[in-house]
Amino acid sequence: MCAFDFDGTLAPIVDRPDEATMTDRTRLLLTRLAALYPCVILSGRSRPDLLKKLGGIALARVIGNHGAETGHENPQVRSQVSRWKAAVELGIAPLPGLWLEDKGLSLAVHYRQTEKKEEARRLIESVTRGLHQVRVIGGKQVVNLVIDGAPNKGHALVTERERLNCQTVLYVGDDDNDEDAFAAEGDVVPVRVGRKRKSHARYYLRSQEEIDRLIELLVLLRSPDEAGAACEEQRRRKLAEHALASQ
Numbered sequence: 001m002c003a004f005d006f007d008g009t010l011a012p013i014v015d016r017p018d019e020a021t022m023t024d025r026t027r028l029l030l031t032r033l034a035a036l037y038p039c040v041i042l043s044g045r046s047r048p049d050l051l052k053k054l055g056g057i058a059l060a061r062v063i064g065n066h067g068a069e070t071g072h073e074n075p076q077v078r079s080q081v082s083r084w085k086a087a088v089e090l091g092i093a094p095l096p097g098l099w100l101e102d103k104g105l106s107l108a109v110h111y112r113q114t115e116k117k118e119e120a121r122r123l124i125e126s127v128t129r130g131l132h133q134v135r136v137i138g139g140k141q142v143v144n145l146v147i148d149g150a151p152n153k154g155h156a157l158v159t160e161r162e163r164l165n166c167q168t169v170l171y172v173g174d175d176d177n178d179e180d181a182f183a184a185e186g187d188v189v190p191v192r193v194g195r196k197r198k199s200h201a202r203y204y205l206r207s208q209e210e211i212d213r214l215i216e217l218l219v220l221l222r223s224p225d226e227a228g229a230a231c232e233e234q235r236r237r238k239l240a241e242h243a244l245a246s247q
């Protein structure tokens with residue numbers, strides 16, 4: 001089974017999250033991969049938002065809200081999150097550039113658009129400190145507020161691996177909220193986009209653009225004809241280079 005985060009992993013990070021999108025090439029490769037392996041997407045986005053971004057690809061499961069949103073509603077979680085919302089909105093109002101995203105089962109406070117990063121982080125920390133049943137997960141210029149004890153990406157990964165009857169899962173992510181998945185129990189191959197010393201990921205890609213190369217390799221591993229053709233092409237190129245060098 002192959003599992004991926006979305007932002008910063010399948011799609012480049014952009015200033016406005018609603019504008020994030022996969023390149024045509026990544027979309028094509030993911031479509032091919034999903035025909036060869038069970039593929040799951042685990043993102044901090046809300047599930048409806050994610051489904052719009054991934055429309056048309058035959059994925060085994062799309063899970064939103066950091067692992068908590070599988071398509072089965074949880075009204076208690078939703079009402080707890082809506083109780084936080086008013087307090088957070090009021091708390092962050094004094095600092096322009098901060099904005100709150102309501103994802104139903106979690107909240108995200110974005111501070112990419114303010115110059116005062118340190119002040120923003122301090123303000124968000126003080127606002128979230130008083131919230132009931134909250135787990136705070138940092139991210140790239142965003143602070144995520146999820147229900148403490150709600151399924152995280154690690155739980156979701158293990159549940160999907162069992163449901164899909166797979167032994168090994170390759171998981172690719174780029175951020176702090178992917179650490180639960182990197183550290184999930186059982187046979188997990190954790191790959192981080194960008195190296196980080198204290199990460200649980202044992203492998204890494206140097207940049208988001210390298211995701212295409214990784215997916216391409218996974219496709220080749222399950223497509224003997226294409227793999228054979230790629231090897232043959234490489235052999236021919238080497239022979240041609242050798243012939244040129246000896247002239």
Ligand SMILES: [Mg+2]
Pocket residue numbers: 005006007008009173174175
């Ligand atoms: Mg990400």
